[in-house]
Amino acid sequence: MEKKGNKLVGLFNAEAQVLIQIGELRAKGHEEENLYLVAKRDEQIPLLIEHTSVHVDTEDRDNFKGKFIAFLSGEDITKDAFNRMGLDADETDYYFQQVEAGKLLLYTDSLPVIEPERTIPADSKDGHPGEEQKLALHEERLNVEKERVQTGEVQVQKQLVEEDKEIQVPVEREEIVIDRRPVSEGTEAAEDEQVLSPKEAYEKGDAIYIPLSEERLDIGKKKVVREEIVIGKRKVKDVQVINETVRRETADIEENGTVHKTEKP
Numbered sequence: 001m002e003k004k005g006n007k008l009v010g011l012f013n014a015e016a017q018v019l020i021q022i023g024e025l026r027a028k029g030h031e032e033e034n035l036y037l038v039a040k041r042d043e044q045i046p047l048l049i050e051h052t053s054v055h056v057d058t059e060d061r062d063n064f065k066g067k068f069i070a071f072l073s074g075e076d077i078t079k080d081a082f083n084r085m086g087l088d089a090d091e092t093d094y095y096f097q098q099v100e101a102g103k104l105l106l107y108t109d110s111l112p113v114i115e116p117e118r119t120i121p122a123d124s125k126d127g128h129p130g131e132e133q134k135l136a137l138h139e140e141r142l143n144v145e146k147e148r149v150q151t152g153e154v155q156v157q158k159q160l161v162e163e164d165k166e167i168q169v170p171v172e173r174e175e176i177v178i179d180r181r182p183v184s185e186g187t188e189a190a191e192d193e194q195v196l197s198p199k200e201a202y203e204k205g206d207a208i209y210i211p212l213s214e215e216r217l218d219i220g221k222k223k224v225v226r227e228e229i230v231i232g233k234r235k236v237k238d239v240q241v242i243n244e245t246v247r248r249e250t251a252d253i254e255e256n257g258t259v260h261k262t263e264k265p
Helices: 015-027 046-051 062-072 089-100
Strands: 002-004 007-012 036-038 055-057 104-108 202-204 207-209
Touching: 007 015, 007 089, 015 046, 015 104, 089 104
Parallel strands: 036 055
Antiparallel strands: 002 007, 007 104, 036 104, 202 207
C-alpha cells in the first residue's frame, strides 16, 4: 500500500489480495473497524462483507448509490467515500476511475493500535489464559466462471451438379428381307409360307409396298429423392486443466523468553 501523509492507500485486482493485505495490517496493529474499502459492486467482495468488519462502500449500498449518481453530475459533496481520504481533486478522480474499472481500493487513516503485553491470569489452569485471542487465516481459492461463446458455424446448402449418364436400351426395327428363289421350268412356284397382311404390304399397280417401322426412344426426366441429410447438434463434455498459483496465510509463532505452551489436539 502507498503512504499518503498519515494515510495508507492501495488498489487491488482481486478480493483475495485485499484479504491478505488486511491480515498484514492487523498484524501491524491496525483494527478492521478503521479500514475502509471502496468497490463498484458487492459481488466483487462477498468474503470481505461477510467475514470482516471493514467499512464498505459500493454502488449496491444505499449510502453510496446516491453519492455515485450525484458524483457523475459534478457535485463535489457527493465524493464522500473518497473525500474521507482527504485527497486532492486529481487523486480523487484517479482513484474513482480505478474503482469504476473494477479495482478494489483499501485505505486507512488510523494509526496502528499498540497491543498490551499479555500475561497469564493467576486463576488460569494448565497454563491456559482466561481469555483467547483469535487470528483469522485467509487463503485464495480459484473461482472459475463459464461463458458460452460461438466457436464456429456450419452452413448446409444444396448445389446443382451436372454429369453425363450413359445407359443402353434395346430397341427393335424392321428391315426388308429379299429372298430370291429360282423356279424350275415346268413347276409352279411354291406358295409363300408367310403371307403379309394388307397393313404390312399392299400392291399399287405393278409395285408392292411394304412399310417398315422401328422403335424410337422418348427420353424424359423426373426428379426423385436420392438421399436425406439430417443435421443436429449434440453436447460433448471435455475437461480443461487450469493451473494457477494461489496464496494462503499461515501462522508464524515467535516465542521470546520463557513461554509455557500446551498444544490442543
